[in-house]
Amino acid sequence: MARLRHGFFVTFEGIEGVGKSTQLARAADALERAGHPVLRTREPGGTPVAERLREIVLSAADEAIVPAAELLIMAAARAQHTAHVIRPMLEGGHVVLCDRYVDATYAYQGGGRGTDERTIAPLMALATGDLVPDLTLLFDAPVVLALGRARGRGGPGDRIEAEAVGFFERVRATYLARARAEPDRFRVIDASLTEDGVAAQVDRHLAALLGGVAP
Secondary structure, three states: OOOOOOOOEEEEOOOOOOOOHHHHHHHHHHHHHOOOOOOEEEEEEEEHHHHHHHHHHOOOOOOOHHHHHHHHHHHHHHHHHHHHHHHHHHHOOOEEEOOOOHHHHHHHHHHOOOOOOHHHHHHHHHHHHOOOOOOOEEOOOOOHHHHHHHHHOOOOOOOOOOHHHHHHHHHHHHHHHHHHHHHOOEEEEOOOOHHHHHHHHHHHHHHHHHHHOOO
């Protein structure tokens, strides 16, 4: 069961290459300048244990990670992160900006891997205690455009980034379906625009949630 909290919980979602991590950093800087106490964090990760689990699930290991194991690793990392970081910071009045959360599991392990939503739901409830974001910003762009940006950054990429285009098309479709199902929580951001154009959309939605730029 979700506990009483006093801060605001905002999640940044989307496939690789849509710029959500860049926009989270920009938003955090702007909110901090306005005097808001801000925590910026990510999933999987956010605690020492969860970061080790992140390394396992994203690394290209010799042993293939089956979809059930991937889902359980994500749930375990989220349980640690929610209990040790997100909830305490919310209860302390922080604005928590999180790079991916529960919706990513439905999109990647559900839509991408094909795991049934009825399998995912109870695990997510257990991992989070039914903690739901106040606002979810879904950064959306055509898959070919987004992957072109991601793979243009150079470097070897991780295990998820190496997936085929069809995988990301399913992930994107699941994200958009969730946004349609929960219009009060989701705001879809046109991530095909310039960085400044995307940031303007983010700023508008955060201002609406927080009641303006002042703390």
